[in-house]
Amino acid sequence: MPSEICFGHAGEQALLADLYLPDASGPHPLVIAVPGGGWIRGHRRSLAGWAQLLNRNGIAVATIDYRRADKCPAFPGNVEDVAAAISFFSENSDAHGIDAARIATLGASAGAHLSSLALLSDKFSTPSVKGMALIYGVYDLHAHWQADLTLNAAPGTDKTERMMGATPYDNPQLYHDAAPLRQITYGKAMPVLLCWGNCDRDISPEQSRNFDLALRQAGFQVRSVEFEEAGHFWFSEEDLADPISYSARLAPELVRFFKRILEVSA
Numbered sequence: 001m002p003s004e005i006c007f008g009h010a011g012e013q014a015l016l017a018d019l020y021l022p023d024a025s026g027p028h029p030l031v032i033a034v035p036g037g038g039w040i041r042g043h044r045r046s047l048a049g050w051a052q053l054l055n056r057n058g059i060a061v062a063t064i065d066y067r068r069a070d071k072c073p074a075f076p077g078n079v080e081d082v083a084a085a086i087s088f089f090s091e092n093s094d095a096h097g098i099d100a101a102r103i104a105t106l107g108a109s110a111g112a113h114l115s116s117l118a119l120l121s122d123k124f125s126t127p128s129v130k131g132m133a134l135i136y137g138v139y140d141l142h143a144h145w146q147a148d149l150t151l152n153a154a155p156g157t158d159k160t161e162r163m164m165g166a167t168p169y170d171n172p173q174l175y176h177d178a179a180p181l182r183q184i185t186y187g188k189a190m191p192v193l194l195c196w197g198n199c200d201r202d203i204s205p206e207q208s209r210n211f212d213l214a215l216r217q218a219g220f221q222v223r224s225v226e227f228e229e230a231g232h233f234w235f236s237e238e239d240l241a242d243p244i245s246y247s248a249r250l251a252p253e254l255v256r257f258f259k260r261i262l263e264v265s266a
Helices: 044-056 077-091 110-118 141-149 159-164 170-176 204-217 246-261
Strands: 004-012 013-020 027-034 060-064 100-106 131-134 191-197 221-225
Touching: 004 044, 013 044, 013 077, 027 044, 027 077, 027 110, 027 159, 044 060, 044 100, 044 246, 077 100, 077 110, 077 141, 077 191, 110 131, 131 246, 141 159, 141 170, 141 204, 191 204, 191 246, 204 221, 221 246
Parallel strands: 027 060, 027 100, 100 131, 131 191, 191 221
Antiparallel strands: 004 013, 013 060
């Protein structure tokens, strides 16, 4: 069973993480895992299966929660929460059996947006990490808002708008600041694993393709995995034990990536 840890507060709201540790003695390399949910819903326990898989491969995992836009806009507080989790586990590594020199991140959907932005933007203070794995994320907020608009989202229901508190035509700078694609610089190159499905109807595959290209142009070490017929949600909903699932097909690649960048030998 994981340990529940409070890594900070957002007003009166406690920010919680579930810390999963391998059976062997530490200090352990750590993956900080950020779940999706359209910035509005979702829970850290949706990534429990991935945490258990990485534990079996000698890697600790902290699945985290963050501010949601269920009642009011959440940006940039939601990114600050992710940055706070990275800082907390880096600064308190000894108390939790973690090797602060071997930390990486994993994000899915909205979690991929938040975790990549926390690491790429100069507006958020985070310790350096060994790399990041990103699953069908949003990397260009303006383009994502436009794509949702073509699906005829009812007024006031668009998730991006609710999270941001404005449209890109109300505040274009805000959308620029919230886009990981626009924060890529030569000086922040790191290993990245990108994965997406080419039949995703919730987040356009072009989000990942364009992000992939920009990262490579800036000198990042990028490994991309495309599933031709995959849609959305599978990363948090599929059973890893199902050998024909997309999750099971990605699992060896994801484990190899983290073991390599976190220097796990066995």
